[in-house]
Amino acid sequence: MSAASISQAQELKPAESGYAPANGTTVYYEVYGAGKPVVLIHGAYYTIGMNWGQLIPELAKTRKVIALELQGHGHTPYSDRKLSRVTLASDVEQVMDHLKIDNADIVGYSFGGQVAYQFAIQSAERLNKLVIISSVHKSAGWVSEITDVFKKMKPEHFANSPLQAAYEAVAPDKTKWNPFVEQMIASAGEPFDLGDDNIAKITAPVLIISGDNDGMDKIELAKTYKLLGGGVAAGLHPMPKSQLAIIPNQGHVSLMQTKEIFGYIDSFL
Known part of the structure; x- marks a missing residue:
């Protein structure tokens, strides 16, 4: 992260924040702005500020923005509960229930995009539009170097x-860093x-955003887009x-710092 984006992350001030009960644990959320709801789901190891520091101020000008922190991330407590995408997606729905939001647009980055x-897939009736940033719906969607790195991480x-610094700044129990990372x-x-x-059955409009060199296999990405009805000869x-x-000219991390991101999301939503 650049110094500017860290500064922006620290300056974010939610209109509302709190914890929602979710599947045996609690999930931290922040609310910004007013309007049609959009829910932001961050990437692995990130906090709300680290992931969305540049995007929230722009989105919140016209939308009610709900940003949450997944199991063990940021303000959300560590849990021994099995870390599954099914459960995490259900957590998102429970946060919406807590805030009395019937349906919303969902934006997910990286691991958050998988969620x-x-x-x-599992809460289609609660979804309006879906934005997937630098993410995959299966392991084969990454280039092989990425999956090799996943196998060697310690x-x-x-x-x-x-x-780790961002985690320790907000975590309710800093001693859970190592168990969280291991999980x-x-x-x-x-x-x-x-x-x-399951991807082909998604009826909501989907915007996929990728960097040209963000670790996603672009052949697999084209297949995913085709499953969603794309790749036709328009006309x-x-x-x-x-x-x-x-x-162009973006990797996995730098992609979230680009000015283009908001423009694509805003025009799509």
Whole structure:
């Protein structure tokens, strides 16, 4: 993260924040702005501020923004509960219930994008539009180097990192850092597949945003877009309701710092 984006993250001041009961634990959330609701689901190891520090102020000008922190992340307590995308997506729905939100647009980045895909599969009636940023619905969606890194990760690789500093700044129990990292590493090392058939059944419009060099296999990405009705010859066929944006000269982390991100999301939503 740049110094500017860290500064922006620290300056975020929610209109409301708190904890929602969710599947045997609690999930921290923050609310900004007013308007149609949009729910933000961050990436692995991130906090709300680290992931969304640049985007929230823009979105909150016209929308009610609900940002949450997944199991063990940021303000949300560590839990021994099995870390599953099904449960995490259900947690998102429980936060919506707590805030009395019937349906919303969902935006997910990286690991949060996997949870967002799962939400679209299991809670379709609660979803308006879906934005997936630099994420996959199955392990095969990453280039092989990424899956190799997942297999070799160790807790010491995260020691004294900006991720640990952000965690310790807000975590309810700082001693849970190592168990949390071990839980996340174990999850990342397990191959997963949410199912091509399930993705093809998503009826909500989907915007996929990817960096050209963000670790996603672009052949697999094109297949995913086709499952969502994209990749047609527009003019000969109607323009699909889903969209694909590939932003040049961007990696996995730098993608979230680009100015283009808000423009694509805003015009789609």
